Amino acid sequence: MxxxxxxxxxxxxxxxxxxxxxxxxxxxxxxxxxxxxxxxxxxxxxxxxxxxxxxxxxxxxxxxxxxHEDSGSSAEFLRACLLAEGITPADTMKGLLEQFEAEGLDIGEC
Structure with missing residues (x-):
């Protein structure tokens, strides 16, 4: 595509x-x-x-x-949230979501 x-x-x-x-x-x-x-x-x-x-x-x-989900605005938002928490973000959307779950972070609180 x-x-x-x-x-x-x-x-x-x-x-x-x-x-x-x-x-x-x-x-x-x-x-x-x-x-x-x-x-x-x-x-x-x-x-x-x-x-x-x-x-x-x-x-x-x-x-x-x-x-293109790994480079979209949603992925960038999640990366910024993780960085604000002192966490090095993953490269993929799947990895980002796994990090949120593993850390017990609420996306709604970013």
Whole structure:
């Protein structure tokens, strides 16, 4: 999964949403390129969001995020929390979560 494929799928999702009469506001991407965006509640209630997401973006979005989970914003958040506790963070998301569990840390308290 390349960043180009990921971004193309997002553009297709946006085009679908616009065709359904709804706008998509793109926000700053995560450090690993994961796109952050917002839509109106009306688009959710209408069902356009789910339809467009499933048809154009969902599988690609999931695959890209899983492939890049070790460098995403969630992983960076967990690393910062562990460092604040004086713990050298793991390199992988799986390792980070294992560290939280082993240390008895609550992610919600970071």
């Amino acid at each position: 390349t960043i180009d494929e990921y971004q193309r799928a997002f553009r297709n999702y946006v085009g679908c949403m616009e065709s359904a009469g709804f706008s998509v506001i793109e926000n700053e991407a995560d450090t690993n390129g994961v796109i952050n965006y917002s839509i109106s509640n009306d688009a959710v209630v209408n069902g356009a969001d789910q339809e467009c997401y499933d048809l154009h973006y969902g599988p690609v979005d999931s695959a890209y995020q899983v492939a």
